[in-house]
Amino acid sequence: MDLGLRGKVAVVTGASKGMGRWTALEFAREGADVVVVARGAAALASVAAQIEALGVRALAVPADLATAAGTEELFDRVRGVFGGCDVLVNTLGSDEYDYLPLAETSDELFRAHLEIGLMAGVRTCRAAIPLMRARGGGAIVNLAAMSIRKQYPTMVAYTAAKAALASVSKNLARALGPDGIRVNTVCPGAILTEGVREKIEQFGPQRWVAPDALAASVGAASTPLAPGTPTAPGTPTAPGTPVAPSTEEVFLAISRDMGGAGRGLVPDLGRPGRPEEIAAAIVFLCSARAGYITGALLNVDGGSDF
Numbered sequence: 001m002d003l004g005l006r007g008k009v010a011v012v013t014g015a016s017k018g019m020g021r022w023t024a025l026e027f028a029r030e031g032a033d034v035v036v037v038a039r040g041a042a043a044l045a046s047v048a049a050q051i052e053a054l055g056v057r058a059l060a061v062p063a064d065l066a067t068a069a070g071t072e073e074l075f076d077r078v079r080g081v082f083g084g085c086d087v088l089v090n091t092l093g094s095d096e097y098d099y100l101p102l103a104e105t106s107d108e109l110f111r112a113h114l115e116i117g118l119m120a121g122v123r124t125c126r127a128a129i130p131l132m133r134a135r136g137g138g139a140i141v142n143l144a145a146m147s148i149r150k151q152y153p154t155m156v157a158y159t160a161a162k163a164a165l166a167s168v169s170k171n172l173a174r175a176l177g178p179d180g181i182r183v184n185t186v187c188p189g190a191i192l193t194e195g196v197r198e199k200i201e202q203f204g205p206q207r208w209v210a211p212d213a214l215a216a217s218v219g220a221a222s223t224p225l226a227p228g229t230p231t232a233p234g235t236p237t238a239p240g241t242p243v244a245p246s247t248e249e250v251f252l253a254i255s256r257d258m259g260g261a262g263r264g265l266v267p268d269l270g271r272p273g274r275p276e277e278i279a280a281a282i283v284f285l286c287s288a289r290a291g292y293i294t295g296a297l298l299n300v301d302g303g304s305d306f
Helices: 018-029 039-053 068-082 107-134 157-178 194-203 211-218 247-257 277-287
Strands: 011-012 033-038 057-063 087-090 140-141 181-188 297-300
Touching: 011 107, 018 033, 018 039, 018 087, 018 194, 018 277, 033 039, 033 068, 039 057, 039 087, 057 068, 068 107, 068 140, 087 107, 107 140, 107 157, 107 181, 140 157, 140 277, 157 297, 181 277, 194 247, 277 297
Parallel strands: 011 033, 011 087, 033 057, 087 140, 140 181, 181 297
Antiparallel strands: none
16 A cells, blocks of 8 residues: 655654654655654664665754754754655653652653653644645644553653643644644554563563562463563473563553553553554554544554543
8 A cells, every 4th residue: 555655754753762763664664754853863873774774865863852942953954954844753752751649740750741741742843834834734643642541640740741742733633724734643552662671671570560460460370570580481390380471461461550450551452562553553644545534543552442
């Protein structure tokens, strides 16, 4: 299926890893030139090289989009190299910040979540809209999270930022429809990215999920590991010997327990999502094949939102 993206210019934020990286590569496979943005210059350069290997142009812009100056720098480069853009995808999150109950969340931490989870998206949309108008239209996708549709007492600041960004997207869709600019939101479910996998294997499951909740999720045949112990499936052992849960099992246990009392994300498909599955949905929404979709909030969650 031709998505009609060949020759378009796509700006992807948070593109050095995870869902952002996969999204940038998927645009490149569809023939779009891609601007990749993140704070880590080395990782960003690697992604840009992968994009160019697919036969399209890449522009890597190391910038801190939690600041107005970072956004200005980004779009100065976009205008200077490509003259404008057709697509903006915001995958920025705040996974380096703590997720805490409100009583333990300082004003500074709350503001940090809002700056990267909300205001970075607001600023990049504001900067991209005139460039898209000049080209006769475009597409914007902002990444929210399934936490905006459920109750997660330990993710109040993160969820507030993502819920606000989803509201911004909905209002922009109405405002920009006459300009031919479509705006949609994607809500990922339990997605096992490279970064999440590394953290689980580095710290062990106890940092995020209680031993009893882990045991209830993965079954009595598994036992929690000590921090620092890799959570790869165990090798064959004698009958009755506990087997370490896999990283996927640990991640699903964490996802189930996030809302308390097992009210978190429980995907009907029975497995974590993959970042490339989020990327495929995003790229489709930005394509000509999704030309009559705007103002949508799309769950890509394996059937968790019921």
